[in-house]
Amino acid sequence: MQVSDIDLRLLRVFAAVVEAGGFGAAETSLNIGTSTISIHISDLEKRVGFRLCDRGRSGFRLTERGRLVYEESKRLFTTLDDFTSTLAGMRDTLAGRLVIGSVDCLVTHPSFPVTRAIRRFNRTENAVEFELVVDSRQELERAVLDGRIHAAIGPFIRNISGLKFQRLFTERHTVYCGLNHPLFGLDAQEQKRHDTPPHSVILRTYHHDFDRSRFGVAKARAVVTSMEAMLVLLRSGEYLGYLPAHYAQLWVDRGELWRVPLPRMDYTSEHMLITRRAARDTELLSTFTSLLIAEATAAPVDHISGI
Numbered sequence: 001m002q003v004s005d006i007d008l009r010l011l012r013v014f015a016a017v018v019e020a021g022g023f024g025a026a027e028t029s030l031n032i033g034t035s036t037i038s039i040h041i042s043d044l045e046k047r048v049g050f051r052l053c054d055r056g057r058s059g060f061r062l063t064e065r066g067r068l069v070y071e072e073s074k075r076l077f078t079t080l081d082d083f084t085s086t087l088a089g090m091r092d093t094l095a096g097r098l099v100i101g102s103v104d105c106l107v108t109h110p111s112f113p114v115t116r117a118i119r120r121f122n123r124t125e126n127a128v129e130f131e132l133v134v135d136s137r138q139e140l141e142r143a144v145l146d147g148r149i150h151a152a153i154g155p156f157i158r159n160i161s162g163l164k165f166q167r168l169f170t171e172r173h174t175v176y177c178g179l180n181h182p183l184f185g186l187d188a189q190e191q192k193r194h195d196t197p198p199h200s201v202i203l204r205t206y207h208h209d210f211d212r213s214r215f216g217v218a219k220a221r222a223v224v225t226s227m228e229a230m231l232v233l234l235r236s237g238e239y240l241g242y243l244p245a246h247y248a249q250l251w252v253d254r255g256e257l258w259r260v261p262l263p264r265m266d267y268t269s270e271h272m273l274i275t276r277r278a279a280r281d282t283e284l285l286s287t288f289t290s291l292l293i294a295e296a297t298a299a300p301v302d303h304i305s306g307i
Contacts, residue, residue, distance in 0.1 A: 101152035202241035
């Protein structure tokens with residue numbers, strides 16, 4: 001079908017519904033009622049010629065074609081935003097929409113550059129709308145490759161064809177336990193003398209094999225998909241698990257977490273600025289990524305994280 005202004009409006013409504021998880025949940029962001037949203041989605045389905053989602057008592061669920069339409073819509077919106085940015089650049093004013101992604105729990109890292117880069121960016125005249133996305137490393141890499149987001153910050157695991165990686169900062173990861181755990185408060189010497197049974201550990205789904213190998217376990221007593229979830233379980237005092245040193249420090253200072261003295265278990269990850277290699281950077285993206293790199297480079301040394 002030919003994409004008209006009406007189609008774009010309907011696609012934006014559809015994207016908002018998908019991201020909210022249903023018609024009712026999208027009312028606030030769209031500022032329209034459920035019945036109107038339903039009419040818009042029905043109109044879009046008529047225009048594309050197939051069903052986009054199932055809705056009813058069982059809840060909201062995308063069809064396979066609906067999922068593809070959503071992903072292509074996000075790419076289309078990004079392309080339109082880049083076009084707007086290019087036109088604005090011709091008028092010597094940066095404008096458009098910039099979508100930046102990051103893995104979770106980096107905000108406490110002293111070298112995390114996003115906040116400072118936005119502050120510097122907004123000191124100059126612009127008409128830019130920022131969208132910040134927090135997601136897993138794998139999903140962020142896919143989103144940059146697909147063109148759904150412009151750039152992301154996350155740990156470097158391997159080279160991926162089509163992506164460009166630029167080093168920003170390192171992050172130290174250490175094993176922690178919570179208050180009332182048998183190892184809480186023990187130094188290295190006391191720990192060696194302390195006769196305890198094998199401890200329950202938490203594995204990260206995105207580092208499952210790595211964690212199993214490090215801890216020497218075949219099976220976990222708990223699994224998490226984010227650092228915040230890891231913190232919740234560690235504070236129970238029932239498990240051992242990895243946290244970034246900068247993120248854990250607040251709870252260490254409060255006496256709620258203990259850094260287990262196991263230097264051989266510590267490791268450092270490299271966090272990168274991820275952009276799409278094939279894409280020609282807009283002036284907006286180029287300007288902002290330059291600020292990110294400059295701010296990460298100029299950040300103070302983080303002794304906690306071992307940078």
